[in-house]
Amino acid sequence: MTAASADATKGETKTGAKKVGAGWMTLFTLAWLALWTVQLTPVQLLLPLQLNTPDDADGWIRGVVWSGMVLAAGGIAAIIAGPLAGALSDRTTVRLGRRRPWALGGTWLGTIALVLISFAEGPWAVGLAWIGVSVGIAVASAAFTALIADQLTTQRGAASAAVGSAQAVGIVVGVGVIVVLGLGVMTGYLVLAGILVVVGTVTALLLPDPVLPALERSAARQSPLLSALRDRDFAWMLAGRFTVNLGNALGTTLLLFFLMYGIGSDAALAEEQLLLLIVVYTVFIVIASIVGGMVSDRIGKRRGMAVIGACIQGVASLMLAAVPTLPMAFVAAALLGVGYGIFSAVGLAFATDLLPYADDNARDLGIVNVSVNLGQLLGPLIGAGLVALVGGFWLLFAVGALLSIVGAFMTRAARVPAPIPTS
Numbered sequence: 001m002t003a004a005s006a007d008a009t010k011g012e013t014k015t016g017a018k019k020v021g022a023g024w025m026t027l028f029t030l031a032w033l034a035l036w037t038v039q040l041t042p043v044q045l046l047l048p049l050q051l052n053t054p055d056d057a058d059g060w061i062r063g064v065v066w067s068g069m070v071l072a073a074g075g076i077a078a079i080i081a082g083p084l085a086g087a088l089s090d091r092t093t094v095r096l097g098r099r100r101p102w103a104l105g106g107t108w109l110g111t112i113a114l115v116l117i118s119f120a121e122g123p124w125a126v127g128l129a130w131i132g133v134s135v136g137i138a139v140a141s142a143a144f145t146a147l148i149a150d151q152l153t154t155q156r157g158a159a160s161a162a163v164g165s166a167q168a169v170g171i172v173v174g175v176g177v178i179v180v181l182g183l184g185v186m187t188g189y190l191v192l193a194g195i196l197v198v199v200g201t202v203t204a205l206l207l208p209d210p211v212l213p214a215l216e217r218s219a220a221r222q223s224p225l226l227s228a229l230r231d232r233d234f235a236w237m238l239a240g241r242f243t244v245n246l247g248n249a250l251g252t253t254l255l256l257f258f259l260m261y262g263i264g265s266d267a268a269l270a271e272e273q274l275l276l277l278i279v280v281y282t283v284f285i286v287i288a289s290i291v292g293g294m295v296s297d298r299i300g301k302r303r304g305m306a307v308i309g310a311c312i313q314g315v316a317s318l319m320l321a322a323v324p325t326l327p328m329a330f331v332a333a334a335l336l337g338v339g340y341g342i343f344s345a346v347g348l349a350f351a352t353d354l355l356p357y358a359d360d361n362a363r364d365l366g367i368v369n370v371s372v373n374l375g376q377l378l379g380p381l382i383g384a385g386l387v388a389l390v391g392g393f394w395l396l397f398a399v400g401a402l403l404s405i406v407g408a409f410m411t412r413a414a415r416v417p418a419p420i421p422t423s
Contacts, residue, residue: 019155025162027203031103031144032166033173034199038110038192039137039373040167041174042117042130043071043380044274048256050126050185061388064257068384070127071253074134078373082138086366089143097209099150099362103143107200110136111193118189134373140200141369146362147207149352154297160348161293164341168285171278179275231356234364236414241347242371243407244310248340249379250400251317251332252281254387262393263326273326281333288341293349302350303415307408309342314404321397339404344372347411354414 047070052063089102113132120126148159178188255277259270292309296302316335320328351368386396 019153020151024151024207025155025158027207028144028147028159029162029166030199031203031207032163033170034196034203035137035141035144036167036170037174038114038133038170038196040171041178041188041192042133043253043376044171044278045175045178045256045271046185046188047071047126047130048254050120051123061384061391064254064380064384064387066123067254067257068381070123070130072378072381073127074130075374075376075378077131078134078138079370081135082142082370082373083363083366085139086142086146086362086364089146089362093211095211097211099143099146100204100207100209103140103204104201106136106138106140106143107196107204108136110140110200111197112136114189114193114196118186118193138366138369138373140204141373142362142366143204144207145348145365145369147209148348149355149362149365150210151208156352157293157295157297157302157346157349159293160352161289161345163348164289164293164344165286167344168282168289168337168341172275172282175275175278179271231354233414234354234356236410237347237351237354238367238371240306240310240407240409240411240414241351241368242375243403243410244313244340244343244347245372245375245407246379246382247310247317247375247400247403247407248313248336249376250383250386250396250403251313251320251336253376253380254383254393254396255329257387258324258329258393258396259326262324263329277329277333280330281337284334284337285341285344286337288338289345292342293345296346296349302346302353303411306343306347306350307412309339309344309346310404310408310411312339313343314401314408315339317397317401317404321394321401324393324397350411350414 048063048067051066051070085102085106089099092098092101094101110133113129113136117126117129117133120129145163148156152159174192177183177191183191256270256274259265259273260267263270263273265273288309292305296305313336316332316339319335320332348368351365355364382399383396386399387393389395
């Protein structure tokens with residue numbers, strides 16, 4: 001195969017990608033629903049409550065800063081764990097499959113860490129346990145994401161939409177169960193551990209996972225990580241995904257603190273308002289993800305749609321920066337759902353189209369996941385600094401808007417090469 005023809009096969013696999021049925025999509029969606037529920041519920045609700053310091057001598061800002069530091073530590077751990085697990089799964093040849101052992105391992109590690117964090121006290125103990133949760137989720141995410149490139153061609157937009165929709169629904173499931181049932185922090189973590197171990201284990205066992213022949217494992221060693229990162233279009237896509245997700249995190253992950261200290265709601269009322277905002281966000285992100293994914297599969301113009309989604313997200317954050325009120329928060333939540341729903345679903349499908357090496361799909365998709373997770377987990381740390389800098393939240397949302405627009409331009413710089421005839 002010539003270099004030109006090799007470039008033309010970006011994203012294709014040797015495992016025989018094909019069209020899958022409703023059963024595959026259902027299991028895949030459930031897996032991501034569990035992963036997102038477990039990852040985002042602590043970010044939105046449990047960790048802020050666990051680390052909140054309303055009576056501390058330094059005031060509530062100390063709790064915001066500790067939350068940001070803990071989440072950033074988890075993000076750094078995920079940077080290492082995701083691509084490493086993906087690279088190892090690309091070369092796994094056991095009878096259980098290529099991805100399944102890593103999906104199961106990540107699921108069980110995350111479950112154990114969730115049990116530990118439920119009993120943790122103080123920011124250092126909470127931080128160590130959260131690193132365990134982040135590593136487990138990163139490992140499982142790398143394995144499940146690789147199934148898109150391994151087994152799909154024409155349905156990548158639909159599968160990516162399932163990932164994006166599950167992200168939004170997962171927040172509602174997690175926060176909704178805890179708030180509606182009035183669960184405490186410890187009980188909330190234990191419920192999340194139960195969800196992850198049951199759903200993660202069942203879906204990992206039931207989703208098909210072809211075994212990689214030993215001969216293909218040897219060939220897969222020819223594409224080093226540095227070469228993938230030097231691929232211009234792949235690098236621009238990664239930069240765009242990181243930047244847009246960082247902008248999204250600035251607009252969403254400190255909402256509980258914004259409701260309590262930016263608007264002035266008491267803790268109980270703020271939890272209810274947070275749940276309502278998440279429901280609004282979810283409705284629009286699910287609709288936008290599904291429609292965006294299906295349209296991108298039909299017309300094939302993923303890059304342009306991802307750029308539009310990032311710009312809509314930027315407008316939503318800018319509106320909240322200009323008018324930081326509860327009614328505007330609901331309007332911004334709807335627009336943010338539309339923008340991020342389009343970007344997350346179409347952007348992931350776009351990423352699979354840009355994979356540089358077919359034999360290293362899980363490794364490279366692990367890097368793609370890191371660009372998302374790192375943005376989401378660094379957001380609270382950077383956001384905490386912005387809040388502390390001005391003693392309020394307007395700068396937080398303004399920077400979130402700016403990053404969303406910058407990320408849109410980065411995404412626009414990435415291009416899928418046109419197929420090159422082999423004859």
